[in-house]
Each structure stands twice: as C-alpha cells, then as structure tokens.
Amino acid sequence: MVERRLTGMIAAAAVLIVLFIFWDVFRPVARAVDSSAPAPTTLAVDSIARPIAPPTPPPAAPQPVAPATTASQGTAGPTVPAGRQPTYFDLLARSETRRRIRLTGTSTYLGEMLAASDDSMLRRWDNRQQSPVRVWFASTNAANFKPAFLEQIRAAFGQWANAGVPIRFDFVTDSTQAEVTVKWRIQFEIERTGQTDVTWDDQGHIQSAVVTLATFDPKGRPMEPDDIRVVAMHEVGHVLGLDHSKDSTDIMFPTAKVRELSDRDVRTVRLLYELTPGSVR
Ligand SMILES: [Zn+2]
Secondary structure, three states, X not given: OHHHHHHHHHHHHHHHHHHHHHHHHHOOOOOOOOOOOOOOEEEEEOOOOOOXXXXXXXXXXXXXXXXXXXXXXXXXXXXXXXXXXXXXXXXXXXXXXXXXXXXXXXXXXXXXXXXXXXXXXXXXXXXXXXEEEEEEEOOOOOOOOOOHHHHHHHXXXXXXXXXXXXXXXXXXXXXXXXXXXXXXXXXXXXXOOEEEEEEEOOOOEEEEEEEEEEOEOOOOXXXXXXXXXXXXXXXXXXXXXXXXXXXXXXXXXXXXXXXXOOHHHHHHHHHHOOOOOEEOO
16 A cells, blocks of 8 residues: 555656656746846837828838937847846736637737747836826927817827826926827828837837828828828827727828727727736747
C-alpha cells in the first residue's frame, strides 16, 4: 500500500517536471527592452481622407509626415518594466485579456487592431473621470480656418466621452497644461485631412497626443465645419487608443465613409477601457 502510494507520488512528480520543462521551452519570450531608452514611444497614425466625394482614393501609405520621434518606436518591447521578464501571472492575465477580446468576435475590432499591430499592445489613457484629459487648441492663421471648427471638434470629443468610457475632456487655454494638442495646417501633401500622433509609456499608458487637422482637403477644397467634425471624430478615436477598423461602417475605417460613431466603434472603445493596457502577448 505504502509502495503504491510512493509510486503514485513519483509519477506525479515526474508529470510536474515534464510540465515544468515544457513550460520553460514554450513560454513566450519577451523581447529585450532597451532600458537605456525609456523614452515614450510615439506613433503617427495615418488618417482619414475627407469623407465626401466618392470615389475615395485608396488610403495613403501609413507613413507619418515624419515626426522624428517615430524612430523610437522599435525600442519598446512588451510591457514589462525594463529588463523584467513577464511573470507567470502577467502571462495568465494576458491570456485572459486575449480570451475576452476573442469572445467579442466581430462585435468589436479590437482583435483585428491587435492582429494588424506589430507590438500586440493595448494603449489607452488611465481612468480620467476625476481629472479630465486636458485639451488645448493651438491658435492659427491657416487660410480657411473658421472659429466654428472649434465647436465641431469639442462636439467630437464629447461624443467619444459619452460613449461609455471613463474619460472626460477639459478644454484648457494654457498650452503648458496640454496633454492633447489640436493644431492646424492648410493641407497635407498626401491623401489625408488629419493626423494623430500618440505617445505612450512601455506599459501602454497613453501620455499625450497631437491632432493635426487640415483646413483644405487634398484636392484643395475648403473644409466645412461638419467635415471637420467627422475628421475630428476619427482622430479622437486615435487619441483614445483605437486603430483602424476594416469595416467602412465604422468611423475608424481609414477613409471614413460614415459621419457618426457606429455601435462597433462604441463597443470597441468600451472594451479597450475595460482591459489592462500593455502587451497581450
Ligand atoms: Zn486614422
């Protein structure tokens, strides 16, 4: 009897050892994080072409108009504090995050967003209901700029803030307080009417964003206030951490065809803000 129990224990120990070895062989390996470069990562997301006048030209190559900071993009590895391997519990949490995203199927585009990304990272602001994200409008002399544009942009921020995310926005007049800057240019050289550059830390916490809007579309036609609202809706989606959807009925389609948030836009941003930011791999 004792012998049989002993044999059982030895067998169990052997199974554990085998499991342990397999775990060690197959666990995901974190890319080295360049600890000498803790600078936040910046990505210039491309943006929408003006949502009128079909046929819409193909989306421009997602090459930013080159803020130098994009060069740092490659240095951010998975979201572990510099040099630390993700723990078993980190990996378990990430696997749970992936499961939750999978469960939503096609009712959100968070899964396709991650699949298209090269770092499998969720990026978002922390909960900012108590201390709203501070938005500042840069002044401009750009031709065709209309003060009415600002009201449309505020409306765009408001629509996302009302989509059920724990984020509020405050419009400040002091540029030194700005976390999100909205600035202007007359036109982009490429097929785009807006651009958003987002900065985040190595754990996916968004820290700042710059939204650039054009007062003329790429064909040289002046933007109207409601066009500005639509472009701003798309750009604020980027500010919140969303990337592009492949479905043209979403405002986050690269060349937006719709002029309001879709249910999928709302579900996607809500899910994003329920999940822990950072790498899901
Ligand atoms: Zn975009």
